[in-house]
Structures are given as C-alpha cells and as structure tokens.
Amino acid sequence: MSKTITIALAGNPNAGKTTLFNTLTGARQHVGNYPGVTVEKKAGAYIFPSGEQATIVDLPGTYSLTAYSVEEVVARDYLVQEKPDVVINITDASNLERNLYLSTQLLELGVPMIIALNMIDVAQDRGITLDAQRLSDLLKVPVIPILARSGKGTPELMGNALELARKNTPWNPLHISYGEDVDLALRTMAECISEAGFMTDSYTPRWLALKYLEGDSQIQEKGRKNNPTVDAQLQEIVARVSAHLHQTMETYPEAIIADHRYGYLKSVLRQEVITHKFDIDRLHASDRIDKVLTNRFLGPLIMLGVLLGLYKFTFTYSALPVAWIETFFGWLGTILSGLLPDGHLKSMLISGVIDGMGGVLGFVPLIMFMFFGIAILEDSGYLARVAFMMDRVFRIFGLHGSSVMAYIVSGGIAGGCAVPGVMAARTLRSPRERLATLLTVSFMNCGAKLPVLALLTATFFSNNQAQLMFLLTLLAWGVALTAAKVLRLTVLRGESTPFVMELPPYRFPTFRGLLIHTWERTWQYIKKAGTTILAISILIWAMMTFPGLPKSEEEFFAQQRQEVTASADQTTEALSLKEKLAAIDTAQAGSSLRHSLAGRIGTAMESVSWLPGFDWRTNIALVGGFAAKEVIVTTLGTAYSLGETDPEANGSLAETLARDPHWNPVVALALIVFVMFYAPCFVTVVCISRESGSWKWGVFSICFNTGFAFLLATLVYQGGRALGFAG
C-alpha cells in the first residue's frame, strides 16, 4: 500500500469547486481552520477504485495567486509549503478565459495539475464549443470535461490525478514572456536571487522575481525579513522598471504582467480551442432573470419579499420539531427526577444539564431551517445580487457592498451567528471598512439571541410575533449601520476600497449541497452547545447553588414548616396546608438563590439595572449571556425553576414569566433591546480580537456595545413607563 495521495482543489469562486468537493468526498469531510487565520480548511477522504486513498483539500476560492486577500495567501502558502501531489484546477467552461487566468498562475508556479472543465453543459447551451484535447496539448496538462453536480467525468478526472501522482514529476514552472522591459528585469533579478540563495528553498527565483514586480506585499515582507540586502537590491530594480514603464507607457509592471498573461491565454484559446456559435453578448437565461430581480423598482421590492419569506419559512415550519424537542427534554427531566434521590447531583443534572441542553438543542430545528434558507440564497447566486443592490446604501455608512454578507451571516436575516459573520468580513480588503463591519455585525440578531427574542415575543406579544420579529431585524440593521457610520467618522476615518465583484449566473442549488451546507453550520452550533454551553450551564448552576444558606436560616425555615404543620393539624384542610408549605419552600429557594454567588452579583447590579427595569434574576441571566447568548434563556429558566423548588413541576418558562408580576411588555421590550445590542458573546469577542489583530478592539466592542445597549434599554423602559404601557 502506498502513502495517501494529497489532492488540492483550486479555482475561482463560483466555478463549482465546492460542488466537486462534495461529489468526491460525500459525507467524509472534515472542516477545520488554517493555522493562524480563520479561513476554513476543508479536507475529505476519497478512495480510488484501485483501493488507493487520497485526501482532498478544498482550497479557498480565488481569482488569482497574488496576496490580495487572506484566501489567496492561504491558497498560495498551502501549495508552496504543503506541496500537494496533484492540484485539480476547476474552471467554469462557460467563462473559460477569465477562469484560466488563475490556471496560468498555477502553471507559472509549476504545480503538477489537471484542469477540470466544469459546467460544460452550460457552455454548450451558450453555444460554446471547447476542444479539451487541443487545450491540453497547448497547456501541456491534462484537461478533463466534467459535470461536478452529477459527477459525470469525475472517474476520468480522478484516474488522471492518480496517474499524475504516481509519476511524481518535479515541479515544472511555465515561463511566459512579459515583453522586453519586464523580461530583462526578471532575468536580472532571478540571477541576483540565485546567487544569494534568497528564499530559494521555498520558491523558484523567477517566480520570486515576478512577485516582486507584481508588488506582492506578503512576499516582499518575507524577503525583507530573510535578507534585507537582497531585498533592497530587488526593490531597486523594481523601482527602476516601474519608473521606466510609467514614463514611456504610463503603465505599471503588474499591469504589463497581467496583460501578457491574458495575451498568452488569448493566443492559446485562439488556436481552435474555443468557438462561439452565438454572439458573445447574447442574453442568457440568467441575464433575463436579472432584468427582473435587479430591476430598479422591482428589485428592492422582491428582495424585501424574499427576506420576509425566509422569516415565515423559518418560524412556521420549525415550530413543530421545536415542540417535539421541548417535550422530549421535559420527559427526560421527569424520568430522571423519579430515578435519582434528592440532592445536589439531581439538582445539577436537571437544572444544569438537562435544562441547559434542552434550551439549546430546542432551537436546533429553527437554526437548521434558517441555514437551509440562507444556503438556497447563497448557492443560487441571489446573495451576490443583494450585495450589488445594497452597495450604494452601504457606502453611505462607510461600508462595502460585501459587508452585507457579513451582516447577513451574522443574523441580518435573523438566525445567523456573529462568529462566522466576523470571519466573513475577511473578504473586505480595507482595514477600516473591515473593522467597521467586524465591530458592528454583532448587533445583528444571531441564532443565539433568537431564543430570547422568540421567548419574550411569544410570551408578551403573541398576536404579532412575526411582525415584531421582523421589526426587530430592521432595528438591528438600523443600529448596526448607524454605529458603523459613527465608527467610520470617528475612530475609523478614511478612504473606501474597491468593489469589484462577480455576479455568478443563477443556478438551481443542488439538494445535496444545501444539506451539507445546512448540516455543517448546524453541527457547528450543536458542537458549541455540547461543549462550551454545557460547561457554562453547569458553572452557572454551581454559582446559583453555592454558597448555600447558612445553618441559622435553614433552621428558621424548618421551624416555620413545623409550626404550620402543627397548627394545621386540627383546623385547616389538607389543601391549604400544602399551599402554605409551598409558599415557605418558594421563600426558602428565593433566599438561597439570593444568597448564592450569582444572586449576590445580580443583586449588586440592581443598583444600576433598575434604570432599564431588570431585576436580579435577569441580571444573572445577562451575565451568563456574555459567555454565550444561548445561556440567557436557560439561566432564566434555571433561576425560575430553582425558585419554585420542585423541578418536577417546572411549567414552561413562558408561563412563569407571564404569571410573574414583575414582567410586562415594557420590561420585555427593554430586555429584548438590551440583549440585541449588549456585549457580543465571548467567542465573538475572541474572534473580533483575532481578526482585527488586537485585543483592544475586542475590549472596545464589549464596552461600546454594553454602554449603548444600556442607554437604549433605559430609554425604552423609562419611556414606556412614562407613557403608561407598563400596566
């Protein structure tokens, strides 16, 4: 048995890379992160018919191999450092010339590669005929037409990959001529690099020289660290050529290089590789759809409708499975409380573990439905249209049309998560727009806030729940955008960055792709729930249980109980005796919770939290919510179920709140507003810090958000009371 073969998938975004990855690896996938950065690293297993095994790595989609974005750096570093046995370059056959631009860069790097011509059916429909054999002969790499969706052509593709891996040929970089000036500079620089042995263990001299000329900041930085003298020499040549080109032709080295790459491609494609049957400007089905969906008047209306539809879909269809899960955990709690003896263990299992897990898992169906909807929008190509239509608006707030992705993933369509949202902000190039997005995405209604919002709206605004939830989403957008503008005018002042983006053709999402997409994100949520939140749930249970009441107080309650029982013997009926005893139990539970660590913190906070109308129980829940927003509901639940002393009789939290005299719609609304905007959860704060490269911004987001939320919630509560809605 030979070693496992490594195959990397590289290609433009929207070329069908992920579809091919799913087709090849099916469910045998592993999602991780590249070290140091938060770009997703997807790897999966593939077994050849001959029994050999391969690891398939899905590189992030890129248009180029310069260091324009983190994705490009990750893809390039992976290829150079990990040296995969084979690279499969997936190209969109209906848009081949642009797609082959990345291929030429891969060829220049010299990796052993195969070109997969994906979506040949679309190309055929568009009247494009491709001669794969001819292209293969000209580029000197195998070219295989495939349909990633159905898997057609993939056996041949993988057969070629295996053959190439077995050959194990050394890397063979392609040399393209870039015209006299650049070629001369390249030669001089390459010589200089070879002589000095400048980073030659990782890169070939010509490739390094090329990157210097292209103004590649990552490579130049590495070079400066590696050998400042050679770096200075190279920089000097680059400066000379740049000045010359600018004087004579008013152009830049990187422009010349790109032009010649395209020139090379054009010359290849012109040799009877590609023929167009129709006029190239012919309107495709996708363009006709766009005439409606991005229409000046209809477009925005349809967009609003689509987003509203997603809401209805999520809330309506997830209701039933949510109820099932709640029933299941209720049943589990009853069974367990019957089996276990009274004491701390029982209390921990029921109030800590089961309530905690139940509260979190109960929202899994909701999150699944929401992610399914988002996956449809993403995979169909509609999300890019949303960015296109929204850019003009976003720019007003000092953001970028691409910010919309980060906002939507974070919960702009409620139910996202700020953690991937913060990561999605990485596609933004400008540090300022990115930071502004990073710091404001957490204002969105993420999936973890939904339980709180859903609980409170269902309890206090049951007649207009869907409408209110929609309004709350609009409010989140309003606040996030305003905050972004404020940041861009103050701490993050500066210029805006390029908005060059592809509008991929509309496609029917594959069901399999949707399922994998949905499952991946849901699983991330469950994993978070299963680990962090379970631990926090138990921790909070402990904080709410210890230290217990002092002996003297326990004796006081026991004595009261005895008195009531004794005096009840003759006169009163059994029912009223039971009531009296229950009242004592509640009083005892109440005072022991107040006595606990959490109760002390919550009570101490009441000195300020009376302003937005929160009592100590809410305060405890909000403190817990900093660890993870999911915990808010479970903590409230634990606080109230502990208060009732009898875990077997724990009615739903909604009923408890509805009955509690402290609660009314104004308090609920103030809490909703506070939960929406206060400090992001700990995981998000960590991500913000990591993405922005400084803990300063993480701390900033905690203070900024909490201060803002406190102000707004106080305004709602005091305003509502003054207007007399608190009744």
Added chain:
Amino acid sequence: MPTILLREMQKDQSGTITAVKVGGELGRRIRDMGIVPGTRITIMGRAPLYDPVAIRIMGGTLTLRNSEADYIEVEPA
C-alpha cells in the same frame, strides 16, 4: 476612434477596453477579474441607485462602482 470612460457608457452599449489607468490593489483586482485592454465589454445594467454598474466581460458578469469605472477607458463599438 475616440475613447470614453466606462462611467459614461449607456446600458446595453458595447465597446473594447483601451486602457486601465490604475495600479496598486484596485488595479490588480480589476485585472484579476479580466478587465484588461483589448477585451470587449457590454453594460448589462445599473443597480437601483445607478451605482454600481454591471458589465458583461469574457462571458461573465462583473460589478464595479462608478468611481472605479472612471479608471477604465473604452472605445465604443
């Protein structure tokens, strides 16, 4: 033939790019996406607020802001 800026082009108008007069990151990004001299483009439409603009190039559709389109010179067909 006179050249005009991409911003000045009307919907459905076609032309050939003659120059991309910008370097740095924006320039690189523009070229990565296939916007290079000698390439034919057609204006597909504009966003509801007239900005950004959608163009057809090399069989795909790209969007860019008017302020970015100002660097691109086109010879109208």
